[in-house]
Amino acid sequence: MTLYIIRRLLWAVLVVNVVVFITFLVFFKLPNGNPALRFVGKFPTQENIQLAEQRLHLNRPFYIEYFYFVKNFFAGDEYGWPGLGYSYGNYVSVRSEVLQRAPRTLFLIAGAATIWLIFGVAIGVLSAVRRRTAVDRAAMGFALFGISAPVFWLGLMALFLIWKKLGLTDGSGYTPIDQGIGHWFGHLILPWTVLALLYIAIYARLTRNNLLETLGEDYIRTARAKGLSERRVILKHGLRASLTPIVTIFGLDMALLVGGAIITESVFNIQGLGWLAYNGAITQDLPSVLGVVICTATAVALANLIVDILYAFLDPRVRYA
Amino acid sequence: MKNPIRKLTWLVGLAAAFAVASAMGASAHTTASSTIKSGGTLNVGWEQAFNFTDNGDPTGEYLGEWFGIADNLLVRTLVGYNHTAGAAGNTIVADIATSVPKPTNGGKTYTFHIKQGVMFSPPVSRQVTCADEVNAMQRLANPKDGGQYAFYYTVIKGWDSYAAGKAKSISGISCPNSSTVVFNLTQPTGDFLFRMAMPATGPQPAEVTKCFEGQAGKYALDLISTAGYMYQGIDQVDISSCSKLKPASGYDGQTQMILVRNPNYKQSTDPTRKNYVDEVRFLIDASDVDIYNKVENGTFDLAESTIPNTVLKKYATDPSLKSHFFQNSGDRTWYLTMNMTQPPFDDVHVRRAMNWIIDKAALRQIWGGPTVGDIANHIVPDTLFNFKLQEYKPYQTAGDHGSVTKARLAMKGSPYADKTGMCTASVCKNVLLIADARAVDPGMVSVIQQDAAKIGITFTVRTINGAYPTVQTVAKNVPISERPGWGKDYADPVTFFEPLFDGRTIIPTGNTNYSLVGITKSQCTKLKVTGDCNTYNPKTGLGVLSVNSMLDKCSPLTGTARTVCYEGMDKYLSTQVVPWVPWMWSKVTRITSSNVTHYQFDQFGTTPAYAMISVKS
Numbered sequence: 001m002t003l004y005i006i007r008r009l010l011w012a013v014l015v016v017n018v019v020v021f022i023t024f025l026v027f028f029k030l031p032n033g034n035p036a037l038r039f040v041g042k043f044p045t046q047e048n049i050q051l052a053e054q055r056l057h058l059n060r061p062f063y064i065e066y067f068y069f070v071k072n073f074f075a076g077d078e079y080g081w082p083g084l085g086y087s088y089g090n091y092v093s094v095r096s097e098v099l100q101r102a103p104r105t106l107f108l109i110a111g112a113a114t115i116w117l118i119f120g121v122a123i124g125v126l127s128a129v130r131r132r133t134a135v136d137r138a139a140m141g142f143a144l145f146g147i148s149a150p151v152f153w154l155g156l157m158a159l160f161l162i163w164k165k166l167g168l169t170d171g172s173g174y175t176p177i178d179q180g181i182g183h184w185f186g187h188l189i190l191p192w193t194v195l196a197l198l199y200i201a202i203y204a205r206l207t208r209n210n211l212l213e214t215l216g217e218d219y220i221r222t223a224r225a226k227g228l229s230e231r232r233v234i235l236k237h238g239l240r241a242s243l244t245p246i247v248t249i250f251g252l253d254m255a256l257l258v259g260g261a262i263i264t265e266s267v268f269n270i271q272g273l274g275w276l277a278y279n280g281a282i283t284q285d286l287p288s289v290l291g292v293v294i295c296t297a298t299a300v301a302l303a304n305l306i307v308d309i310l311y312a313f314l315d316p317r318v319r320y321a
Numbered sequence: 322m323k324n325p326i327r328k329l330t331w332l333v334g335l336a337a338a339f340a341v342a343s344a345m346g347a348s349a350h351t352t353a354s355s356t357i358k359s360g361g362t363l364n365v366g367w368e369q370a371f372n373f374t375d376n377g378d379p380t381g382e383y384l385g386e387w388f389g390i391a392d393n394l395l396v397r398t399l400v401g402y403n404h405t406a407g408a409a410g411n412t413i414v415a416d417i418a419t420s421v422p423k424p425t426n427g428g429k430t431y432t433f434h435i436k437q438g439v440m441f442s443p444p445v446s447r448q449v450t451c452a453d454e455v456n457a458m459q460r461l462a463n464p465k466d467g468g469q470y471a472f473y474y475t476v477i478k479g480w481d482s483y484a485a486g487k488a489k490s491i492s493g494i495s496c497p498n499s500s501t502v503v504f505n506l507t508q509p510t511g512d513f514l515f516r517m518a519m520p521a522t523g524p525q526p527a528e529v530t531k532c533f534e535g536q537a538g539k540y541a542l543d544l545i546s547t548a549g550y551m552y553q554g555i556d557q558v559d560i561s562s563c564s565k566l567k568p569a570s571g572y573d574g575q576t577q578m579i580l581v582r583n584p585n586y587k588q589s590t591d592p593t594r595k596n597y598v599d600e601v602r603f604l605i606d607a608s609d610v611d612i613y614n615k616v617e618n619g620t621f622d623l624a625e626s627t628i629p630n631t632v633l634k635k636y637a638t639d640p641s642l643k644s645h646f647f648q649n650s651g652d653r654t655w656y657l658t659m660n661m662t663q664p665p666f667d668d669v670h671v672r673r674a675m676n677w678i679i680d681k682a683a684l685r686q687i688w689g690g691p692t693v694g695d696i697a698n699h700i701v702p703d704t705l706f707n708f709k710l711q712e713y714k715p716y717q718t719a720g721d722h723g724s725v726t727k728a729r730l731a732m733k734g735s736p737y738a739d740k741t742g743m744c745t746a747s748v749c750k751n752v753l754l755i756a757d758a759r760a761v762d763p764g765m766v767s768v769i770q771q772d773a774a775k776i777g778i779t780f781t782v783r784t785i786n787g788a789y790p791t792v793q794t795v796a797k798n799v800p801i802s803e804r805p806g807w808g809k810d811y812a813d814p815v816t817f818f819e820p821l822f823d824g825r826t827i828i829p830t831g832n833t834n835y836s837l838v839g840i841t842k843s844q845c846t847k848l849k850v851t852g853d854c855n856t857y858n859p860k861t862g863l864g865v866l867s868v869n870s871m872l873d874k875c876s877p878l879t880g881t882a883r884t885v886c887y888e889g890m891d892k893y894l895s896t897q898v899v900p901w902v903p904w905m906w907s908k909v910t911r912i913t914s915s916n917v918t919h920y921q922f923d924q925f926g927t928t929p930a931y932a933m934i935s936v937k938s
Contacts, residue, residue: 033787033790033791033793033794034830034831037790039375039467039537041470042469043826043833044828044831045826045828049828049831051465055467087574089370089373089574089575090371090573090575091538091542091574092573097575159611164614172606172607172615268607268611269608269611270607271576271605279369282787283372
């Protein structure tokens with residue numbers, strides 16, 4: 001197992017490198033115009049443009065820039081380790097930007113994931129064991145609504161009703177946890193719920209389908225024939241086997257949200273990593289984009305590894321040499 | 322359009338804007354009668370990101386919104402403005418100089434005397450001197466410090482030598498004593514005082530700026546103020562050595578700029594700023610919808626953000642909210658640009674026909690109707706001519722909807738057209754039109770296509786998210802684009818004419834003379850222009866026209882002669898050169914919270930006059 005993990009970690013480093021290389025390539029080779037133009041005013045001279053290119057390190061060949069980026073990343077730069085350079089937009093180190101925004105995104109994802117996992121799996125199980133009843137139909141109707149309702153609409157509606165009209169939460173924005181857990185929670189409860197709604201729907205459907213399939217297996221019939229309680233049959237034998245695909249998708253969903261919760265972050269003014277990436281992309285701020293890409297790619301690679309390890313615990317047939 | 326939420330809101334709300342426009346009529350006002358009091362905090366929601374062009378470093382920063390902050394709250398200049406709306410807000414007044422100087426030496430020398438009591442904020446905390454003015458100007462001249470409008474100051478003697486590193490100082494700036502600064506120019510320059518009111522010229526202390534030499538933008542994090550406010554925490558910054566210098570806590574470049582009162586500021590030295598509030602907070606917020614929710618509930622008092630049309634409608638139509646709804650001239654022209662080297666727009670007849678055929682009212686309607694601006698009838702907004710060209714409407718049509726008859730009449734003179742005034746030549750078909758990808762662009766393109774088809778011109782439309790870089794690359798040879806808009810830097814028409822029509826300043830990328838007015842054959846070869854670079858032939862109407870000599874003639878003039886000269890240039894451009902189809906002069910709309918007791922507009926920055934706004938708490 002240890003060898004397997006080491007091998008996978010090395011692969012993860014390679015994958016992250018490849019992703020960063022491709023991002024670098026796209027920004028350097030396929031830019032929408034010269035990023036330096038943003039920093040030379042609306043009536044620039046050729047000399048100003050060249051100086052800005054020099055300042056932003058856009059005047060050297062792509063592969064040299066990439067080399068320096070990788071070198072600074074591993075060796076660190078003037079702002080510390082890992083060296084991510086500074087934002088073209090505000091001259092703040094990308095490392096500090098990522099560190100400032102990461103807790104926002106991570107708390108958002110962790111809270112939402114907890115909600116969607118608990119409710120999604122519970123609804124899925126309930127729906128599967130009460131198949132073709134009103135409970136099943138209501139649960140699947142809810143799932144359909146969750147999948148169909150766009151996050152931005154749900155978010156705006158939630159803010160309008162629960163914050164603006166009823167004043168039940170602290171509304172949009174983000175308060176760090178060290179400035180009061182109440183306000184921290186008050187600002188996050190709506191985004192957690194809204195982000196979780198979509199995933200609850202997906203997880204409920206997934207759980208229901210998997211569980212129904214599993215409950216039709218011979219070994220479930222055997223378990224029942226042995227006289228095990230229905231609760232034990234469903235939760236120990238049925239659900240455990242149904243969880244393997246749930247774990248797969250759960251790991252990836254969480255990892256992808258590291259840089260991909262842009263709409264939720266936008267509607268609720270959380271300004272996390274997704275927001276940083278979006279702003280970086282539209283302003284051609286390559287260092288900021290790379291900072292988030294590295295975070296996301298690392299998260300995806302690690303999530304994949306964790307998921308694979310969890311397989312072994314969930315499914316006795318899976319063993320890693 | 323900066324973000325997807327806003328984009329969606331735009332789309333949903335365009336129809337609502339029409340209703341708003343109808344409801345508003347001409348009743349928009351500029352100031353509120355109210356109780357003014359000192360104290361409290363002004364909270365300003367700022368959408369998405371500050372988007373400063375140089376992070377707010379006065380030497381390089383070129384964003385109008387930042388000019389409003391700097392000019393009102395942080396950076397005093399030798400001469401400045403009254404921080405009010407309209408013509409009064411465009412008039413030069415003394416700021417840290419004791420008076421507005423009269424030029425001597427045939428218009429080539431300006432002498433300013435610095436008021437006693439004008440101090441730098443902590444941690445510098447000393448009187449502003451001539452050396453600080455020289456320091457600011459040297460930063461501006463040094464290309465490595467990122468000056469983005471240094472071109473305005475090349476008329477100062479010795480500027481170019483210093484900029485090129487051939488001189489240790491700018492010979493045309495001298496300090497007879499610590500409170501007197503003298504500028505010697507190479508030629509009379511009628512708008513020099515306007516240039517000296519730009520924030521980059523505000524004195525800066527060398528003991529701090531020396532730590533940021535050659536690091537454009539970084540000084541912004543430790544900007545030392547001379548006005549009524551300063552960054553929160555700047556007084557805690559250790560400036561004893563560059564290595565100890567850390568950014569002030571009040572401004573992080575990404576989420577907030579918090580300004581508190583500058584304890585060294587003496588109101589008696591400043592007749593132009595009232596500085597009512599104790600603190601001003603500029604806070605980044607992700608979406609316009611969220612921002613205006615917060616303006617409504619008083620979390621924010623003002624917003625630097627697109628106004629969702631539902632909000633616009635509400636404030637424009639609800640009588641109880643109208644005292645929080647303000648509109649002023651934005652001193653900005655939106656236009657279609659036509660490239661004089663690219664057929665069929667190499668023919669002035671075609672360009673005139675385009676001016677006659679385009680339904681300007683329809684284009685404006687797509688943006689929200691009369692709420693968002695006035696129909697543009699010529700190049701420079703009327704406000705910059707003090708409305709002297711208000712009646713000058715060379716292409717006026719009924720309801721500003723365009724005229725097929727007049728367009729075809731204009732087109733008849735073209736070698737590309739038939740006798741009916743239809744453009745039948747092959748060059749009129751599938752002409753490349755570069756469009757942006759904002760919410761308004763599809764509608765605009767549709768109007769332009771339908772209108773141009775009436776005179777025989779058809780387009781191949783290429784939509785680019787962020788079209789400016791393409792349009793600004795000369796070698797792309799873009800024939801026409803609907804993207805451009807241009808706003809003044811200061812209240813002089815030269816800030817339109819020189820950047821936009823001087824053929825000598827055309828550069829390969831980042832070029833702002835999109836029409837290539839005044840381009841020469843040799844420039845065309847060098848810049849890879851593939852079209853018609855011949856000089857203008859009055860018999861055919863084909864070829865490139867130039868206004869370079871007119872620019873040189875107008876530039877040194879002052880007073881009425883200057884205004885008349887630029888009026889003539891606007892008319893010449895509008896009817897003889899015809900590089901554009903100007904279609905709207907946009908307005909600036911602001912909504913305030915109920916916490917704001919007095920609002921004022923700053924015409925120079927075309928932003929709220931932050932120093933003149935008061936709040937309840």
